[in-house]
Amino acid sequence: MYKGQSFYNGITFKECVTDYALATGCNLKQYRYDRDRIGFRCVGAKGKCQWKVYAASLHNESMWRITKYTNTHVCVPNGECEMFKVPVIARLFLDKIREEPDYYMPLKMEQTIMEKWKISATRGQCQAARRKALAWIASEYDTQFERLRDYGAEILEANQGSVVEIDTVKNDAGHDVFKRFYVCFDVLRKTWKKTCRPLIGVDGCFLKEKIKGQLLVALGRDADNAIYPIAWSVVQVENTDNWSWFVNRLKIDLELGDGDGYIMVSDRQKGLIKAVELELPKIEHRKCVRHIYGNLKKTHPDKKQLKKLLWDLAWSYNTRDYEERLERIHAYDSKVYEDVMKTKPKTWCRAFHKIDSYCEDVENNSVESFNNTINKVREKPFVAMLETVRRLAMVRIGGFRFKREEEVVGSGFKCYPVINCFHTGLRWVSIGFTNKTV
Ligand SMILES: [Zn+2]
Incomplete structure (x- = not known):
């Protein structure tokens, strides 16, 4: 101060x-x-x-x-x-109580205040503060949806050319009730289009507590293969209808046409597969080997070699490798082999990725690691959560740029042409599968 x-x-x-x-x-x-x-x-x-x-x-x-x-x-x-009175205590514990209402009982609050800040609060104060916080949380759900339109208007005013969609449905009482929300910032879609790889990873994650729903995210990869957030959305459930809506928005906002020349990486969410087939029939839809492994592990928990065999298969460089490694799985266990074949391995093996696809990834971990960063905001109230996701996206883009440029300075490379593409507006050029050593 x-x-x-x-x-x-x-x-x-x-x-x-x-x-x-x-x-x-x-x-x-x-x-x-x-x-x-x-x-x-x-x-x-x-x-x-x-x-x-x-x-x-x-x-x-x-x-x-x-x-x-x-x-x-x-x-x-x-x-x-x-x-340090009741409202101050209530505010301090608001997010914690929202996340774990049964854990943060008055006694726990009293202890936390003492441990963390060396300040003594009475049991009565903590009881009152907890009641107050719970009342705020209950009323917040309604007010947050009321504020959603303001938030959307604010985004559009400050970021011209961006897209915000708020869908509502009428409930029995005739009131508008939240259905789904989508935002794509103009600067993000333009930069993605101009400088990032033609690859989109999509995934969904659950929101916690009061806002029952799912956060859907679309993430690209920039020239350095770092995560580049493109658009995000909140829907009530992950189903074909909502995925179609999300994919359709991406198709329009990113001008993907029929998807020709682009790649989508995702887990095997059924609603999503259908939606992509419908909206972007020509896109190369890669599956994520990590999810495939996760599912196979459930049916074959005692097969210790499974992970290595499966990853070897995913990384097959050509059809000969692919067939040889598939045969290894067959020799290892015929039941495992049958289940692997059911996953249509050609959809997640590198050997069958299009050569000009500019990215060799066989897994969707960029999306999931972004989900991990936003994990902490999932229990926030609706508008605050959306705003925090936006800020995290900004930090992600800005922070990585800076760090990477510094790294390059110290690395002794004479030049690193892809690094400046953001500033020069050059589109990333295909340099095969050796992009790590440019
Ligand atoms: Zn003093």
């Missing part, structure tokens, strides 16, 4: 002071509660402490600003904190 620091509103100022109190353990107390003025002071050291912060909403601007700040303490934190 510093004098002159500005805030969007009084709440963000209060949150900033809360963070300060939690980090320092000082006994802060609010002494000014006006609509346009808020002040906190430290009441430690029996009132001798001088620390004080004061912010006001300024009439000539829409912001709040810290106008007075005395940053000196003579106190020694002792676990007391007067500003």
